[in-house]
Amino acid sequence: MRGSVADRCFTVYALAALLPMAPHAGRAQETQDPSCVACHGSLPDDRLATPAKLFPTDIHAQRGFTCVACHGGDASAAGFEAMDPARGFLGRPRGRMLLDVCGRCHSSAEFMRRYNPALRVDQVTEYRSSVHGQRLLQHGDTLVATCSSCHRPHQMRPPSDPQSSVHPVNVAATCGACHADADRMRPYGLPTDQLETYQRSVHWRMLSEEGDLSAPVCNDCHGNHGAAPPGVSWVGNVCGQCHTTMAEKFRDSRHAQTFAMLGVPGCAACHGNHDIQDATVSLLGLDSGAVCANCHAATDGGGLIATGMRGLIDSLETRFDSARHQLERAERAGMEVSRALFQLEGAQNARIAARTAVHSFDLIAVRREVETGLAVSDSGLAAGRRVLKELNFRRTGLAVSVTIIVALIAGVLLKIRQIERRG
Ligand code: HEC
Ligand code: HEC
Ligand code: HEC
Ligand code: HEC
Ligand code: HEC
Ligand code: HEC
Ligand code: HEC
Ligand code: HEC
Ligand code: HEC
Structure with a gap:
């Protein structure tokens, strides 16, 4: 079984030297290459020691893989011969070499199924078709993103892990590390404002402030591995x-x-x-700030319809707001209006439907939604008025009875005093 996987995905280098590093599914391998970790972990140079220290939390370590999985070499040798190229040592995998190193496992459905059948196995294929991959493969350009620019070596984690460089909240910074770097991007003549402008968007706000993971980040619009404009x-x-x-x-x-x-x-x-x-009605029409004005004038068909739509939606917003205002006043005064407020939600739904209907750029479609909303708003307003009138009536009634009672009490007191004085 192991042999057949290897046949399919080992492409470039020494098959025989790499074979022993393909582990058995699920079986921990920690003990297989203590030499790399033991020596590297104690080296004084941070560049060489850090990988050994970071690696235990990496998904590959957690699944039982060791240094040899990506670097090759001979883990059973204790000295420098462990890193003998004749023993399959690859050094630092970079550039197009990564496609073979990572793809050896990640492009094999048969191999990955043993660990996680749900995991996609098209990353290398997709990457080859991306702007990044094409620059790397056709021009040998090493400034573009490769597997290890987006997935930090020795700290790789599933995208669902909040500490992963490809967790939705971290993706913008991962892409921005290059795309917001003016020096790096200069040769390509690409703008470098994507990160900054994205971080001003409603999408970023929903994601970073509201924790709404369904809001898009760079890779949702550009693809993860097929990154393309x-x-x-x-x-x-x-x-x-x-x-x-x-x-x-x-x-x-x-x-x-x-x-x-x-x-x-x-x-x-x-x-x-x-x-x-956030989209608001001010985008609609021909006033300043309205997008329709970029292409339409007051005299052409589109311009006339834009103004018409704006008028309709404005009137719905005004009448909806006054109905709500009226009902809320009644509610504050202690009247029972929960049913009317509930019904008014129908107008809110019509308001949303009208904003959606704008995208058909058809006046009749917008008018249909607006008219539904107006009818509901008007009955809400009527209900509010009725309740407030009733409240007024009750208040007047109360005032009159209080006056009569006060007058009666005053009369009785007067009478008592008269009787006392006579006595
Ligand atoms: C006896 C100590 C020792 C052992 C064992 C050892 N290394 Fe190294 N390794 C070093 C030193 C020292 C360097 C730096 C060599 C240099 O800069 O020329 C190094 C460099 C490296 C590099 C960086 C190469 C580069 O181009 O910058 C990698 C990757 C590496 N080792 C991986 C491994 C792996 C994988 C193993 C186990 C199979 C291993 N090492 C075993 C001491 C060791
Ligand atoms: C999943 C693959 C993978 C595994 C497993 C892995 N590495 Fe690496 N390692 C890489 C990649 C990719 C690079 C190249 C990073 C670069 O050049 O940007 C790298 C770079 C290095 C370097 C050079 C660091 C530098 O900044 O120059 C060392 C040293 C190293 N690894 C040691 C280790 C050791 C020790 C282990 C085991 C504890 C290990 N690696 C396990 C993928 C891996
Ligand atoms: C020896 C085989 C092997 C090699 C080589 C390898 N991986 Fe993996 N990788 C795996 C396995 C197995 C998993 C665990 C999948 C799981 O259980 O979800 C994994 C997990 C991952 C994950 C997390 C995915 C997830 O959702 O769990 C990423 C990201 C990843 N690898 C990237 C890389 C990159 C980048 C390279 C090359 C530098 C690489 N891998 C090299 C076998 C390998
Ligand atoms: C431009 C950045 C970028 C590059 C380059 C890149 N990845 Fe990814 N990768 C991502 C992002 C972002 C995700 C998270 C996708 C998600 O949220 O589902 C991801 C997810 C993954 C996963 C988890 C499974 C999946 O497909 O969602 C694996 C495995 C993986 N990448 C491997 C690789 C390998 C192997 C390479 C090199 C051929 C590579 N990646 C190159 C950004 C990149
Ligand atoms: C290691 C640096 C690096 C990282 C990280 C990186 N990119 Fe790139 N990207 C580049 C370079 C360099 C180019 C220019 C290639 C060209 O235009 O020929 C490029 C090109 C692109 C393009 C094509 C632009 C165009 O119109 O030609 C898109 C889209 C893109 N990247 C999206 C992303 C996304 C999304 C991410 C993160 C998931 C990302 N990149 C991560 C370096 C990077
Ligand atoms: C909501 C979708 C969306 C998101 C999120 C997004 N982009 Fe874009 N991106 C686009 C569209 C649309 C274009 C322009 C396409 C056109 O005009 O043809 C574009 C263009 C680009 C370009 C080409 C140069 C340019 O500026 O026109 C790059 C590079 C790029 N995006 C990178 C990124 C990066 C990095 C992120 C994350 C910080 C990101 N994008 C987030 C949709 C998105
Ligand atoms: C991955 C999903 C996703 C993608 C892709 C996406 N959006 Fe969004 N968008 C959302 C979410 C979630 C919200 C915030 C909740 C809401 O208002 O619907 C949102 C909000 C918006 C808003 C503000 C809505 C409001 O109520 O004011 C606009 C406008 C918008 N997106 C336009 C776009 C455009 C244009 C694109 C393509 C360039 C795009 N979106 C791509 C998910 C997405
Ligand atoms: C010709 C200009 C135009 C185009 C093209 C356009 N929109 Fe809109 N969009 C608007 C206007 C104007 C509004 C605000 C309507 C309002 O509030 O009355 C809006 C509102 C929205 C909203 C907020 C609606 C809500 O209920 O919160 C979203 C989301 C949205 N658009 C997404 C898109 C998407 C996705 C596309 C492409 C399929 C698109 N728009 C194409 C002009 C446009
Ligand atoms: C990028 C330019 C552009 C923007 C922005 C734009 N339009 Fe248009 N619109 C056009 C063009 C061009 C036509 C002509 C299409 C045709 O005749 O087939 C058109 C046609 C129309 C029509 C059909 C006119 C007719 O005579 O039947 C309507 C309605 C319309 N637009 C409404 C709008 C509204 C509302 C907005 C703002 C939300 C808007 N447009 C924004 C370019 C634009």
Whole structure:
């Protein structure tokens, strides 16, 4: 079994020398190469000692692998001959060599199944197709990301571990280590503001402040191993992984085809890419801050419809707010309005549906949602008014009865005094 795995994935170097390091599934191997750890752990040079110290928490150590798994060599030799290239020692695996070192295990479904059948085995294939991989393989460019730039050697952990360099919260910093480094990126003429602008976005805020792990980081939009710029044609698909309804409406709209023809990047044309902010109604229409004004004027079809949509949504927001205001006032005054407040949620839903419908860029679709919301808001407002009127009526009634009672008491007191004086 071990032989057949090896046949498939050992590619470049000495098969015979590497064979003994393929471990049996699940069986701990700590004792197999004490020489590397014993000697390295006691070396005075941090560069050489740190790997031995860090390694015990690495996923590979936890699964029973040793130094030899990636570096080769002879673990049974106690001296420097342990690192004899004739005994399969590879030195520091770097650049394209990593594809073979890591791929030896990670590209073999048969091998990985013994440890974790759910783990993907396409990292090397995907990496080869990425911008990073192509630069490395075609141009020998070693400034691009390789396996060990995103996965810190001797500290590798599953992406679900908060201490992993590829845990969602840490990915931006991992990519940013290069992409925000102006010196490193200069030869490529790429901007270096992605990390900074991303960290201002609603996505980063949801992730880092609200702990919402469903918000995207760099790799959700660019791919983990297939890191590539989302080309204009598939920007909608990238966002549509999560914002499905928005993407469906946009896909069926007039804009979808026109934008593709003009080379305008779909969703990103209106929302940006790294710096995406909370969407508000101020994006809509032709006022300053409205995205429609970038391409439409007050006189063209799109401009007229943009202003129309804005008017509709504004009126819904105004009437919804006044209904809520009225009902909350009644609630503060101690009246029973929970049912009416519950029903008003229907208007809130219509408000959300209207904002989604904007993406069909069809006035009728927006009007349909707005009208539903207006009807619910209006009945909420009416309910609020009715309750407050009732409250007023009760208050007037109370005031009148109190006045009468006070007058009666005063009369009685007066009478008593009269009687006493006479007595
Ligand atoms: C007797 C001590 C000793 C043993 C045993 C030993 N090493 Fe080393 N190792 C060293 C020293 C010293 C260096 C630095 C050599 C140099 O800079 O030329 C080194 C360097 C390395 C390097 C870095 C090479 C580079 O290009 O920078 C790696 C990787 C390494 N050892 C891995 C191993 C592995 C794996 C084993 C076990 C199979 C092992 N070592 C066994 C002492 C040892
Ligand atoms: C899962 C693979 C893997 C395992 C297992 C592993 N290493 Fe490494 N190690 C690497 C990679 C990859 C590099 C190269 C990092 C680079 O050049 O950026 C490296 C680099 C090194 C270096 C050079 C460090 C430097 O900064 O120059 C030493 C020394 C080393 N490893 C020793 C060890 C020792 C000792 C063990 C066992 C305790 C071990 N490694 C286990 C992958 C591994
Ligand atoms: C000797 C085989 C072997 C080699 C070589 C190897 N790995 Fe692994 N790796 C594994 C196994 C087995 C696991 C554990 C999978 C599990 O149990 O989830 C693992 C886990 C991982 C994980 C965590 C994945 C997860 O979700 O559990 C990462 C990341 C990883 N390896 C990256 C690398 C990189 C990068 C290299 C090359 C520097 C490398 N590995 C070399 C066998 C290997
Ligand atoms: C540009 C950065 C980057 C590079 C280069 C990279 N990875 Fe990854 N890798 C990631 C990210 C991010 C994740 C986490 C994915 C997730 O959250 O599911 C990951 C996850 C993994 C996993 C866990 C299983 C999985 O696929 O989700 C393994 C194993 C792995 N990488 C191995 C490798 C190997 C082997 C290489 C080299 C061929 C490599 N990686 C190169 C960023 C990278
Ligand atoms: C070790 C440094 C390094 C790391 C880490 C790194 N990259 Fe890169 N990346 C580069 C370099 C250098 C290029 C330029 C290659 C080119 O354009 O030819 C590049 C190119 C890219 C491109 C293509 C840009 C374009 O339009 O040509 C994308 C997208 C990208 N990286 C995304 C990522 C993501 C996402 C991560 C993290 C998961 C990441 N990178 C991590 C160095 C890195
Ligand atoms: C919400 C999705 C999304 C996230 C998250 C994201 N990007 Fe992008 N990225 C894009 C889009 C869309 C483009 C531009 C594509 C176009 O205009 O054709 C882009 C372009 C790029 C480029 C090409 C150069 C440029 O700036 O136009 C690089 C490099 C890049 N992103 C890296 C990153 C890094 C690093 C991160 C994390 C800090 C990140 N991206 C996070 C969607 C995203
Ligand atoms: C032509 C400009 C434009 C394009 C293209 C566009 N949007 Fe929007 N988007 C808007 C406007 C305007 C709003 C705010 C509507 C409002 O608040 O009334 C908005 C709102 C949103 C919201 C917030 C809605 C809510 O209910 O909270 C999301 C999410 C969103 N868009 C995602 C997308 C996605 C994903 C795409 C691509 C499939 C996309 N948008 C394409 C203009 C656009
Ligand atoms: C991995 C999933 C994911 C991807 C991919 C993604 N988003 Fe988001 N997005 C979210 C989450 C989660 C939120 C925050 C919760 C919410 O408001 O829906 C959010 C929020 C937003 C908002 C603010 C919504 C509001 O209520 O104001 C906009 C606008 C937005 N995303 C647009 C985009 C665009 C454009 C893209 C593509 C370039 C994109 N998103 C890619 C998950 C994603
Ligand atoms: C990047 C430029 C661009 C932006 C931004 C943009 N549009 Fe358009 N829009 C166009 C183009 C170009 C057409 C013409 C399509 C055609 O005639 O097939 C168009 C057509 C339309 C139409 C159809 C007009 C008709 O006569 O039937 C509507 C409606 C529309 N846009 C609404 C909007 C709204 C609302 C916004 C803002 C949320 C917006 N557009 C933002 C470029 C844009």
